[in-house]
Amino acid sequence: MLINEQTRQSDDYNIASCKGMNPLTDKDRDLRVIRTKRLIDEAFMELLKEKGISGLTVRDLTQRAGINRGTFYLHYHDICELIERTEMMKELEELFRPADFEAMLYNNTEQTPFGPIVRAFTHLSKHADFFKAIFDPKGSKALGERLKYLMGTHMYDHVKQSSGGATLGGIPDRYLINYLGAAQFGLIQTWLESGMTYTAEEMALMLTRLIQTGPLQSVALQEVE
Numbered sequence: 001m002l003i004n005e006q007t008r009q010s011d012d013y014n015i016a017s018c019k020g021m022n023p024l025t026d027k028d029r030d031l032r033v034i035r036t037k038r039l040i041d042e043a044f045m046e047l048l049k050e051k052g053i054s055g056l057t058v059r060d061l062t063q064r065a066g067i068n069r070g071t072f073y074l075h076y077h078d079i080c081e082l083i084e085r086t087e088m089m090k091e092l093e094e095l096f097r098p099a100d101f102e103a104m105l106y107n108n109t110e111q112t113p114f115g116p117i118v119r120a121f122t123h124l125s126k127h128a129d130f131f132k133a134i135f136d137p138k139g140s141k142a143l144g145e146r147l148k149y150l151m152g153t154h155m156y157d158h159v160k161q162s163s164g165g166a167t168l169g170g171i172p173d174r175y176l177i178n179y180l181g182a183a184q185f186g187l188i189q190t191w192l193e194s195g196m197t198y199t200a201e202e203m204a205l206m207l208t209r210l211i212q213t214g215p216l217q218s219v220a221l222q223e224v225e
Contacts, residue, residue: 037075039065044082048130053139080146083134088127093154095120113204114211121200121207124188128196135189144185152181155211183210 043064047056056079062069076082083089095116124131133139134147156177184207191203198206 033075036065036067036071039067040072040075040082041086044086045130048133053133053136053143080140080143083143084146084150086130088123088130089134092120092123095123111205112208113201114208117207118201118204121203124192125196125200128192131188132192135185135192137189137193148181148185149177150181151184152177152179155180155184 040061043061044056047060047064051060058069058072058079061079061082062072065072076085134143137144156173187203187207187210191198
């Protein structure tokens, strides 16, 4: 539950009006923000290992970090936003950001996985414990839906850009985004849940083929081989 603006203003007033307190400089505020976020991040990672994603609450986080709920909500809307802004999630997004999807779509080398996708799966493997908890099928449904949406819109934006902004096969944007997000999410979730029996390179090749040719043609290619 978000704290309202009146509460925030009241808290700020009480802090600023304490007797003997000197006004905070911008540097002081920056250091306090950095320290608070570090405490939240550390508490989050500890609780994630102990309870898993489904057992995590803001109350747990704030108690472990030694801060109040109002302070948490000054920095994050909810736990989902906290997860999206972790270094591991931001790095995963950055790995895809420079990707030239047009080059991948029209590359006929079926045996070569797309470089950014290899790096993404390598990153997932490197931080397997974190991502296993995040993609846990028994975890938060809201988080799962949020991740699907983020993955779907990210892929959609690249594909749309490659097509010059044209409507893609007459498919409404909302349906295409959901399809792309669910497909990528499901592939990663299955891989993590099954103990990552395939290498990052093998998974990247699977996803590259699925993006290039679609699932049915990918099956046909596999049978030919």
